[in-house]
Amino acid sequence: MEVIATRPKSLTKLPFTYCPGCQHGVAHRLIAESIDELGMQNNMTGVAPVGCSVFAYKFFDFDMAEAAHGRAPAVATGMKRARPEMHVFTYQGDGDLAAIGTAEIVHAANRGEKISVFFVNNAIYGMTGGQMAPTTLPGMKTSTSPYGRNVDDIGYPIRMCELLATLVAPYYIERVSLLSPQEIIKAKKAVLKALTYNKEGKGFTFIEFVSTCPTNWGVDPVKSRDWARENMLPFFKAGVYRDKGEGVE
Amino acid sequence: MPKMTVDPNYCKGCGLCVATCPKKIIRFSEEINAKGYHYAECYKQEECIACKMCYVVCPDCAITVEK
Amino acid sequence: MAKILMKGNEAVAEAAIRAGCRLYFAYPITPQSELIEYMAKMMPKVGGTFIQAESEVAAINMVYGAGGAGKRVMTSSSSPGISLKQEGISYIAGAQIPAVIINVQRGGPGLGDIQPGQADYFQAVKGGGHGDYHLIVLAPSSVQEFADMAADAFDLADKYRNPVLILGDGMLGQMMEPVEFKHAKTDEEIAKLGLQHKDWCIFPKKDENDRHHHEINSLELDPSVLEKHVLNIYSKYAEIEKKEIRYEQYNVSPDNEVLCVSFGTASRIVKSAIDDLKAKGKSVGLIRPITLWPYPYEQIAQAIGPRVKKVYVLELNMGQMIDDVKVAVCGKVPVEFYGRVGGIVFTPAEVEQKLEESF
Numbered sequence: 252m253e254v255i256a257t258r259p260k261s262l263t264k265l266p267f268t269y270c271p272g273c274q275h276g277v278a279h280r281l282i283a284e285s286i287d288e289l290g291m292q293n294n295m296t297g298v299a300p301v302g303c304s305v306f307a308y309k310f311f312d313f314d315m316a317e318a319a320h321g322r323a324p325a326v327a328t329g330m331k332r333a334r335p336e337m338h339v340f341t342y343q344g345d346g347d348l349a350a351i352g353t354a355e356i357v358h359a360a361n362r363g364e365k366i367s368v369f370f371v372n373n374a375i376y377g378m379t380g381g382q383m384a385p386t387t388l389p390g391m392k393t394s395t396s397p398y399g400r401n402v403d404d405i406g407y408p409i410r411m412c413e414l415l416a417t418l419v420a421p422y423y424i425e426r427v428s429l430l431s432p433q434e435i436i437k438a439k440k441a442v443l444k445a446l447t448y449n450k451e452g453k454g455f456t457f458i459e460f461v462s463t464c465p466t467n468w469g470v471d472p473v474k475s476r477d478w479a480r481e482n483m484l485p486f487f488k489a490g491v492y493r494d495k496g497e498g499v500e
Numbered sequence: 501m502p503k504m505t506v507d508p509n510y511c512k513g514c515g516l517c518v519a520t521c522p523k524k525i526i527r528f529s530e531e532i533n534a535k536g537y538h539y540a541e542c543y544k545q546e547e548c549i550a551c552k553m554c555y556v557v558c559p560d561c562a563i564t565v566e567k
Numbered sequence: 568m569a570k571i572l573m574k575g576n577e578a579v580a581e582a583a584i585r586a587g588c589r590l591y592f593a594y595p596i597t598p599q600s601e602l603i604e605y606m607a608k609m610m611p612k613v614g615g616t617f618i619q620a621e622s623e624v625a626a627i628n629m630v631y632g633a634g635g636a637g638k639r640v641m642t643s644s645s646s647p648g649i650s651l652k653q654e655g656i657s658y659i660a661g662a663q664i665p666a667v668i669i670n671v672q673r674g675g676p677g678l679g680d681i682q683p684g685q686a687d688y689f690q691a692v693k694g695g696g697h698g699d700y701h702l703i704v705l706a707p708s709s710v711q712e713f714a715d716m717a718a719d720a721f722d723l724a725d726k727y728r729n730p731v732l733i734l735g736d737g738m739l740g741q742m743m744e745p746v747e748f749k750h751a752k753t754d755e756e757i758a759k760l761g762l763q764h765k766d767w768c769i770f771p772k773k774d775e776n777d778r779h780h781h782e783i784n785s786l787e788l789d790p791s792v793l794e795k796h797v798l799n800i801y802s803k804y805a806e807i808e809k810k811e812i813r814y815e816q817y818n819v820s821p822d823n824e825v826l827c828v829s830f831g832t833a834s835r836i837v838k839s840a841i842d843d844l845k846a847k848g849k850s851v852g853l854i855r856p857i858t859l860w861p862y863p864y865e866q867i868a869q870a871i872g873p874r875v876k877k878v879y880v881l882e883l884n885m886g887q888m889i890d891d892v893k894v895a896v897c898g899k900v901p902v903e904f905y906g907r908v909g910g911i912v913f914t915p916a917e918v919e920q921k922l923e924e925s926f
Contacts, residue, residue: 252501256552258510258561263780267560271537272514276559293772298632308782314769316635316783319658322628325620329632330769332616333590333640337771355628358621432520432553472514 259283261292263312270377272472274429274462275304278371281435282340283311285443289450294337296330298323302344303377321352324359327366338449340367346376349385349409356411360455363420367449367456369442370411373464374483381467385409388482393467408486412459416492422454424493428461428484430476437489448496461487502550502567504542510562511539517554517563523547526554570745575710575735576601578746579669580609582717583641585751587760588667589615590640592629594622596648597681598737599671603643623648627655627668634664635783637768638761639721643669645737646687647678649695656730657696661785663800665724665764667717668702669733671740674910682910683737685831688887691734692860699797701804703731703811704859706830710744712857718749723811725763727803734859736883738832738912807861814863816870818845819852823872825925827853828892829881832912837881839915840922850874851922859888867895877901877925881918884908 258264261283269275286292292313299307301320308315318326323341331339348356348370356368375393376382382395386408390399412426423445427438438460445456461483463475470478491499504526506517511533517540518526525544533539539562542548550567573581580602583591591606603619610617616633620626626642633640644652649670659666672687674680689695691704703723707713713735720731752760764770767781787793817834818841819826829837834855841851854870856863871878878896880889886904893902905921907913 252503252566255550255565255567256555257564262561266510269559271512271559272516273559276561277557280559280561296636296769305786308780308784312780313772314781314783316632316769317658317662317786318631319628319654322624322631322655325625325628326632326635328618328625329590329592329629329634329640330636331632332618332629333633333636333638334769334771337636337769354621355625358625362618432556435556472516473519 259287261286261295261312262310265309267310268306269303270466272463272465272475273303274460275371277429277435278369278460278462279307279310281439281442282369284439285446288443289446291338291446291450296337296339298327298330298341300341300343300347302347304342304344304371305378307342321347321350322355323347323352324355324364324366324368328359328362328364331364331366340369340449342369343371344377345372345374345384345386349411357415360415360421360457361418363422363454365449365452365454367445367458370457370459371462372459372487373462374408375464375467377464377467388486410487412457412492415457420455421457421493422495423448423456425491426459426461426487426489428479428489430461430463430480453496459487461489501546502548502565503545504548504554504563504565506540506542507562508533508539510560511537512560513537513539514559516557516559520553520557522551522553523549570747572743573710573746574601574741574743575713576671576740577605578710578714579717579733579735580605582714582748583667584609584613584615585748586639586718586721587752587757588639588641588721589613589757590633590638591615591642592618592620592626592640593642593644594620594626594648596645598673598740599643599645599669601740602669602671623651624655627652630666631655631659631662631664634659634666635662635769637764637770641667641669643671645671645673646675649687649690653696656702657698657700658785659730660696660700660702661698662783663728664730664783665728666730667720667724667733668730669735672734672736674908680910681737683832683912684883684908684910685736685833686884686887686908687734688859688882688884691732700800701860703727703729703807704734705731706734706857706859707739708831708834708855710739710742711746713739714746714748727807729803734831736832811858812861812863812866813857814866815855815857817841817853817855819854819870820850821872821874822850823852823875824849825851825877825879825922826871826875827851827879827881827922828856828867828888829853830856830859830888833881833883836913836915837918840918843915843919844922849923849926862891864891864895867892868897868899871896871899875900877903879922879925880904881913882906883912
């Protein structure tokens with residue numbers, strides 16, 4: 252009997268502290284599996300965000316840094332420029348990356364920093380208790396948009412993949428989703444590709460995961476996937492927005 | 501013979517594997533783990549086809565699949 | 568080596584490079600743009616990294632990242648930009664990361680003006696950022712001192728795993744004076760510096776035996792653990808207070824009738840006034856704190872001679888260091904203040920007149 256699937260080596264043994272059914276754990280696993288497969292663990296480092304995954308450095312078994320809210324791409328820039336032989340990624344949520352951190356992600360991408368950014372988009376602020384995010388959908392109720400997001404007052408959700416794809420430097424940008432086994436398998440391919448490019452020093456890579464937040468959406472984990480599929484995927488379309496390795500500009 | 505095992509210490513009873521398993525052979529255990537979750541368990545190992553879909557959807561790396 | 572005539576902003580940049588700094592991240596702001604421009608030109612020449620960051624916020628976070636990876640790294644800005652950096656500075660102090668920050672002060676508050684000032688004393692010494700921490704603060708008064716402090720700042724930052732702030736001002740940044748540089752670190756020496764923090768920093772694992780992964784972090788949700796962490800940092804500060812106080816005495820003697828306390832370039836003007844008054848037979852002494860944190864409280868108290876009628880604090884602000892002087896003097900004699908703001912620098916004649924009123 253052979254073990255064909257188990258907890259990846261690049262994760263520590265600590266149980267994740269995420270809510271039941273939260274897809275952060277899946278995203279962490281895809282990243283860890285890829286690091287294992289590419290043999291990157293020994294020179295791997297990452298930057299954890301402020302957000303639900305603030306303790307990511309406890310779950311990955313390699314050196315990691317905490318960053319101030321939104322600043323992970325700048326911290327990653329400092330780390331990569333200081334130790335270019337190491338492989339660097341950031342892991343960020345929608346508030347961290349698309350609200351307070353918008354300048355940092357745009358400029359790290361624009362400089363073509365040789366880092367991978369993993370962006371978990373679940374259209375809400377999880378850690379602080381369900382407030383509106385830059386990616387909250389029109390009409391969506393959150394604790395700070397109790398009457399539903401009013402686009403006339405505060406505008407529309409931000410599509411980060413499309414925004415970053417207007418920049419020349421980024422090497423690989425793809426949006427994936429974690430809402431079914433098939434989508435997760437596809438997401439794994441994207442993560443593996445991003446980290447392969449990272450290992451090869453090709454340039455800035457960016458993966459956006461369309462994900463769920465069962466707790467703050469008030470929907471159970473299984474139904475959350477359906478809700479995200481019906482409401483998020485039409486606006487946040489999965490697909491490759493840039494892949495210089497495959498000639499997609 | 502293929503089998504899937506759930507480590508009760510990691511499982512949070514989210515139900516994603518239960519919903520995803522194509523053979524419908526995973527259920528919530530009657531028992532609870534230290535955190536109070538009814539963790540998942542395979543109750544018909546002989547029908548497991550090691551498709552790994554449970555492992556793929558599990559957000560807690562609680563599942564090991566053997567073949 | 569020979570002395571070179573150099574502008575303060577450039578001299579400190581050159582000194583930082585010689586001290587082994589190979590990473591510099593900053594944003595342009597008057598009156599320190601010459602510093603970033605010098606780095607832009609020189610860093611690539613020594614194989615270092617220069618990035619003009621998108622903001623002072625991004626720059627300080629790049630410093631956090633590079634410092635967290637155990638390398639010598641620096642940023643510089645002026646007053647409003649240093650305000651932007653405060654969150655990052657608090658994180659750097661909390662995560663115990665070595666880093667050097669230079670503030671070339673200008674008039675404030677708000678956008679203020681681009682002329683020299685000393686109104687960031689509180690920001691530098693009393694916090695600036697949130698939480699319990701201290702910056703080691705060095706206050707140069709000449710271009711030579713500015714340059715010397717760059718090397719000292721990196722050494723102190725590495726020794727204590729703490730951010731160090733050099734508190735200059737627009738006058739110092741702009742003026743040209745002869746400066747002699749210390750020995751420039753060789754590539755071998757710099758490579759060795761890059762290993763000094765390997766027991767805690769982001770470090771390639773393959774060079775090491777099996778070890779637990781490192782976390783660069785200031786978050787601790789367990790209150791008892793956070794308290795222990797802060798107490799640990801403060802035991803470091805206690806050591807710094809014991810060992811690293813620096814100050815200068817100028818014309819301090821038992822004949823003094825007035826004792827001045829002044830820092831940075833303002834102290835040079837006070838020295839001129841003191842010399843003039845000496846020629847007129849009036850004895851005034853000066854204590855110039857060189858480290859603003861740790862502060863020479865004891866040394867100020869001990870310099871109050873038997874004939875001193877008052878302690879006079881002269882700063883280019885509305886009265887900031889005077890609070891610390893009052894603590895040092897502890898009611899022994901009256902403490903008076905003279906300052907100018909708005910970017911205006913008092914003249915020796917002005918200071919002399921104020922001091923004479925005390926006689």
